[in-house]
Every structure is written in C-alpha cells, then in structure tokens.
Amino acid sequence: MATPVQQNRSTRLHWTPPPSELFKTNFDGAVFPHDKKSGIGVVIQDHQESVIASCSKLVHQELCSEDIEATASAWALSFALEVGVKRAVIKGDSLFVIKGLREEERLLIPLGLLIEEAKQLSQHFEELHYSHVKRDCNVLAHNLARHAAGIPDLLVWMEDIPSHFL
Template identity: 50%
Template structure:
C-alpha cells in the first residue's frame, strides 16, 4: 500500500511523458456530452477520471472509487476509500466527485475530464449559479478545486459505462480506509476494464 505522498511523487514522474509542451495559461472549464452508455477515452493529452460512490447501510459506512485513464484507455491510477458514515445517495456522489478531483490533482494531471453517472450532480457542476444547500456546498468545493487545473470538463455517463468506478466504490467495504493502485486496478475489476476497451473504435 502506498502513501499519498509516494503515489504523487511516482505519478508526477510518470506524468512527464504525457505532458504537452505548451499549455494555454488560461484556465478552461467546459462540459462534455451527457448520457453515453459506453466508456469513451479522452482526447490525446487529456486524462479521464471516472468516479462513483456506494452506501453500505448494514455497516453504517460508504465507499468512493475512481479510475484515471488516458486516451489509449490505459489506467494511470485507481483508488478506493471507505468512509465511516452512511451518506445519502446524492451526498456520496458529490463526495466521490470531490475526492476524485482532489486525487487526480494530487497526481499532477492538469487536463482532465471528470465523469460520473449521477446526471443531477453533473448538471449542478456545470451550472454557473451558486447553490448554498448542504449538497450545493460540496458542489462548490469541487468547483473550487477545479480552478487549479489548466482544463477541467464534466461529463455524464450512464451506469453501464461507469462500471470500473462503480466496482471500485463497492470494493471500499473490503478495505480499512484508503488504497491506491498505480497503473492498475484490483484483480476482480480487470474484466470491467477489458469490457470498456474491447469495443473502442
């Protein structure tokens, strides 16, 4: 198991080969299409991080998971985290988004697509107006972290296209707290990775 500092150091070294020589200095936050049913890779020089949350009512806990992949569909990193509280469904999705965007930032990636299967959350992230509800405060936290990227866009995908992140979130029930896999996922999730990539054009 890696510490987050070790992961970040390793990822920054790994990431240099994916950096483009010039990046626009102006932050660009955009949006991407809504409602795809299959995972699609990002454009070259971007990474896509898929995230999801799960609630384990029987153990009064929740889980979040995310996977970062490049334009070839190769895994850059993945993680799962167990949270010792059973959140509401919409809350755990927003927390998963926040933790995912913090994770991909800590690893040094700067051109990112953040993708999840909660349509309401993705719409809230794309909205320009501020939302002061408890859920809205989590959304604002995501947007705040988003300001640290050269480019960050939000994309919705249906559950069928988000199976890797979904199963990472469910895997959180099996771990004590936080676990990271560099360029990999847990072995029982490999089949979901393969099903994403096999039909790519």
C-alpha cells in the same frame, strides 16, 4: 455524420477515449447502510485506456446517494491533482451532481456545499470538462466504490488495477 445507434439492455456500451491531451477520470459513490458507511471509487485513464491511477476510499459515515456522489466528485478531483493530472474529463453517473458542477451559480442546498468543494478544486486544473455517463459506462469506478466496504480507509493502485474490478 454517424447514424445514432439505438441501444437496448443487452447492448454493451463501449469505452470512449478522451482527447489525447486529456485524462478521463471516472468517479462513483456507494452506500453501505448495514455498516453505516459509504465508499468512493475513482479511476484515471489516458486516451489509450491505460490506467494511470485508481483508488477505493471508505467514508466512515452513511451518506445519502447524492451526497456520496458529490463527495466522490470532489475526491476524484483531489486524487487527480495528487497524481499530477491537470487536464481532464470528469465523468460520473449522477446527473444531478454533474449539472451542479457545470453551474456557475452556488446551489443553496446542503448538497451545494459538497459541490462547491469540488468547484474549488476545479480551479487548480488547466482544462476540465464534466460529462454524465450511464451507470453501464461507469462500472469500474462503481466496483472500486463497492470495494471500499472491505478496507480500513484508502487503497491506491498506480498504473494498474486488479483484474477482479474489470
């Protein structure tokens, strides 16, 4: 059994691969209050860290941070299905959203409706797991979400990602 490693702020967290039969799908949301808009970033990788697909999507309204994270989770599931992913580990840095996605019960709050949309999409997967990651482990999805501020609607990259996002 491995000994847990205590990490401090200067320790860089490393990429962890999903099991070989699953794809890792990271999502993140960003809010641009000055522009009254929000952004979504998604990156899908295989177990060898190869990018399968990624995207930046602009949302033409300013959402609160939890709402954009929930919206991003649904978009990540939809995007994964569009590119043919049916077995995945979905990772995001909002613990509240990840917990909501794992819950069997419906959340009776406005955010619950956004999470329910993601839950509906999850029914189309053969295998799906949810995982909370620290922001340090979600940098690529975060950078893609921030990039959405400068695009008109949606940018998709297949099997590659521009190096300035890394």
